[in-house]
Amino acid sequence: MLSENSVKEISELTSKYATKRSAIMPALSVVQREHGYVTEEGMRDVARILGVRPVLVFEVATFYTMYNKKPVGKYHIQVCTNIACSLLGAEHLMDFLSRRLGIKTKETTSDKKFTLSAVECLGSCGTAPMMQINDNYYENLTESKVEEILNGLR
């Protein structure tokens, strides 16, 4: 069950839109913030609060890549590997992170601290190569800069 605050926040989201269904996406973000991913229970809660059929929530959650369908580590490291970042060594960065963390892409470290993902363009092409950790962008990366960033994460 979602917390009282999350239920209230989702209910209030509907005032922004002409239909309650429009609040599904921001509501899923609320679920993810509380549980770390979009749990089935959380999706059912969203459907109940918004008064829509659960399938309408499920179909949105499964379409958009930013809704995690399973748990991720405390720090979700997403490395852009598209063309602008690739031209400046994104693959080397991925290899370095993979070695450094001891995991492959899409895996989570055994202490549940880090999940590593390769992602499509993150809109930071002028400062390539780059990665996103949770909500933060880290740009113009080198191996030593990545090392420093990882060491700063507790």
Next chain:
Amino acid sequence: MFEPVLLKNINTPESYKIDTYIKNGGYEALKKALEMNPDSIIQTVKDSGLRGRGGAGFPTGLKWSFITKDPTIAKYLCCNADEGEPGTFKDRAIIEYDPHELIEGMAIACYAIGAANSYIYIRGEFALGAQRLEDAISEANAKGYLGKNILGSKFSLNMYVHRGAGAYICGEETALLESIEGRRALPRIKPPFPAQVGLFGKPTVINNVETLACVPHIINNGAAWFAAIGPAKSPGPKIYGISGNVNKPGLYELPMGTPLREIIYDHAGGMRAGKTLKAVIPGGVSAPMLIEPDLDIPMDFESLAAKGSMLGSGAIVVIDDSYCIVKAALRTHEFFHHESCGKCTPCREGLDWLVKVLRRVEGGEGEQGDIDLILKLCVDIFGRTFCPLGDGAVMALRGAINHFRNEFEYHVTHKRCMVGGR
């Protein structure tokens, strides 16, 4: 020396705060606009020659004029801030460092078309940008630039941020509307166009961030000032984003029509020592590649279209001789494949097949006939998809093979790359 217009504030400390914006002349255009007739604002934007900066280049004033003037019908403005095509990073700068420039442009646009509600659809990954916009909207509401009876006028406007969640297709205008309505972002068939049936079934204008950011400057400085910048058919300032193998990647605001060579060599510092330019993607990865002899081309809608490429978002990706074109084609094609929404068969199945063939060619397992197969698949996909995503993927791929067929053939024949020796 061209003085930046759209990016002039972004290096100011706390440029994203409303007090900084007002100190630099912000919201004067909104005051001026509210004293004008909405029709005369639309006419001013038409006269300026402003064309959409999201990629399609449709005349902005004309788009606004399609909206019904019936005051009993609700209308909407949606700002497309779902910036996500590889190479493109210009809107993020406006959103993060000058959000009030966008908000002011949106408020003027809403007044012109008679919209009382507006949405900024921002790509979900831009967490800082979304927060800056939320904060800026709150500031604008508190100062009376948004909300009820703006600056004592009869005009009222609500503005909301809607966060996407990692789907490039949301940059397609009808998919964006589906997404705000709480659905999977599958493009709608057109017609009807959003100007007739848009958000929540009501007339809707959808404009890109950079387009809307031009509006306050057009109102402040006049249509003639804007029209005098750059070529007659594609006027105005343009933010070019340059990335890849140049010495100084970044954003450069220049007059529309600035030659590509000047952007790469004079502004972006040219090629890295010992490297030569191999190819340039001139307008986001949908735009077919250009090569060195093409570099004197003016970067505007007409010139690039005449060359068989496109300006798109003005996102320039420079590739030097150390990078494999087959790999570049594969990486960009994997993007389109990953981002295809799956609604229509040619895009869903065609891009999947193409990516499989490209992967085996790039990986040294290509078969004789694969390049012709790729080109045949391109014919089968082009022009047969619901939205431009499939077309964009195909145009880019055809462009790469057109210029660098020898590299593709080398991969097939020698089972390795002619660049890296792999």
